[in-house]
Amino acid sequence: MPKTKKEYLPMALGFWGIGIPLLASVFLFCRTPAQKIAVFLASLAFFLIGTLIYRAKQ
């Protein structure tokens, strides 16, 4: 059982680590507004879930 927040950190880092390239993809690779909105919302979701995991009750 994780005793400190550090124990959940790898999971949170994983989510943030996917969120960053997703955000970059919005500007670099998405061609249409629908693609941009979908990928941007996805990157936001990854940042949010990563933060929730980091702050989760131990």
Next chain:
Amino acid sequence: MNLAAVDWVFLIWYFILSIGIGLYYSGKAGKSISEYFVSGRSLPWWLLGTSMVATTFSSDTPLAVTGIVIKDGISGNWFWWTFLFGGSLTVFFFAHLWRRAAVLTEVEFIDIRYSGRSAKFLRGFKALYLGIPASCITFGWVTLAMVKIIQTVFKTSGLEALGICILITIFYTTLSGLWGVVATDMLLFAIAMLGSIILSVVSVEKVGGIKAFLAAIQAISRQTGKDYLSVFPSFGQALPLAFFVALFVQWWAVYYPGAEPGGGGWVAQRMLAARNPKHAVSGTLWFNIAHYVIRPWPWILTALCAMIVFPELLGSDAASLEGAYPRMLGILPKGILGLMIASLFAAYMSTIESVLNLAGSYLLNDFYKPFINKNGSEKHYVLTGRLLVVLVAILGTGFSFILGSVRMGWALIMELSGGIGLVLLLRWYWWRINAWSEISALTASGLMAIYLKIAPGSFLVIGLSKIFKSLGFKVDPWAVNIILIVGFTTIVWIVVTLLTPPDSQAKLLSFYKKVKPGGFWGPVSAIHGRSYRLKIQPFLGWVFGVLVILFFLLGIGKVIFLRWGEGLLYLAGGTISAVILSKIINNVEWEVQ
């Protein structure tokens, strides 16, 4: 399909993250077999529930749903949606009992519930059966599906990538145990869902947006005379027997991986790893919601778009229909393609890592430890567990090469254990069930399944088919087989149970004291001097659990298809049911019911 440099960068980054998370937990896993196989029983509900759904979301799942939708329309999904009745039953009647049982594996349950040599035999048999053939077939089946995807995406050169993927998964699964599995599952499920959502968005865009998509599907429906967008099956003049069997029999009778009656396999393993019984209940509920509500719609949208993009699919064979999903990857722009392929790897890895860890737990805890080496140290058992995980991985990889049609093998395994569900449910709630009940159910179910394979035109099949035809049903051989297997198995195990002696008083009493089940435990509760009764809340929870899932599942579909009024009505129904459900869950004393 050519991958750009940026796609490769994303793929490599994905593998680095997965390995990093897996390896981080390897130190914890090495402490004891409890840490290695049930994470020291410390998982919170969101982690264990997500891990369950990540495991059921494999690389073959979107392919299978694509095949169903192109063949039968959205309503074809009821074949697996009906399992939600069993899923909700597991949440409210079994999840807390599993956690109270505090065993290490589903198979160890036999040891705390039954007594005598029959119990020992059953435990050893199930450990070997679930640990080797059943696990290897699952491993082989999902690997073959991944091979199909890889060959579509990379042409022939992709098999090396799959080999690397298997090696990476074996590497961190062996080292990190269930902690590594559930932690990577969190990320793998999110990436797998992300990929399927983005593919569905790009697919709808490809066919001209949602309005053009709806018009095109309606045109195909008129052309073929089949309503592809209808969520409910149209019965026509004859009632489809397969639908009624799926609705009324399949979910409590058939032992289907991820939807075992009363919980089993990786679902039971995660309930056993929960922090406490309430976390087991909430986690299993979250699993069912994610499994039935969150996963299907992106796949359904992509499948329907595939019918427009590849019109030649209509009338194709099953393999071509399933291949439509990886074919749709070709419409993705560079950069996003790498993400999508990573998502398919994620779906694949999240399943095989769980299968390996689970198989290792059966072989170690329920075969090696009780029958080969009873007095080993924790370190010795962890090391043996790791070696067994590697052994199953090697055997499973071998299976994927030698089995031409794993689907057939898997279908046979499902039919072999097709009638045992009722015993698995009642063993918690009726004191009289004993090891012979399970042994006779397994034997009867297997024998009947083999008989029906050998003699598909036997008098039993023909006779029953005639009866259902005369009652106005459209007869399906699968449905007739299931009815025969379940009916025969049920008669056999009830007779055997009543003819064989009950388990020892000491065993029944210790189980009753530890697990505190309600139901039919009269003689045992009399000895104990205390009775644990089934209350109304689990029944209400079951009903409202089903309603929440159905309302949200249908509501999201209606909103996607721009039927706002109906959609909002369903979503409102789902929200009200969810509020009632949360009150029910909070009012039950899950620790001591």
